[in-house]
Amino acid sequence: MPIRSQGQGSEPVHLLRDVEKFLRSHEIAAARFGREAMGDPRFVFDLRRGREPRERTVRRVRAYLENCA
Numbered sequence: 001m002p003i004r005s006q007g008q009g010s011e012p013v014h015l016l017r018d019v020e021k022f023l024r025s026h027e028i029a030a031a032r033f034g035r036e037a038m039g040d041p042r043f044v045f046d047l048r049r050g051r052e053p054r055e056r057t058v059r060r061v062r063a064y065l066e067n068c069a
Helices: 011-026 030-038 045-050 055-068
Strands: none
Touching: 011 030, 011 045, 011 055, 030 045, 030 055
């Protein structure tokens, strides 16, 4: 069972939705995105399985999405 940090609310759900939208619009594989954005090719797969990233990780992914848009 995933552990939810205080104050995150539904942010992981929204983050996954935004990452999935980015993957489709840029025609990029999930593993490549994870490797480039986080240095972790399993990152997106883990999000899909319920991983709830820390606030710092969410900020890092959001910054990557904004810089690559």
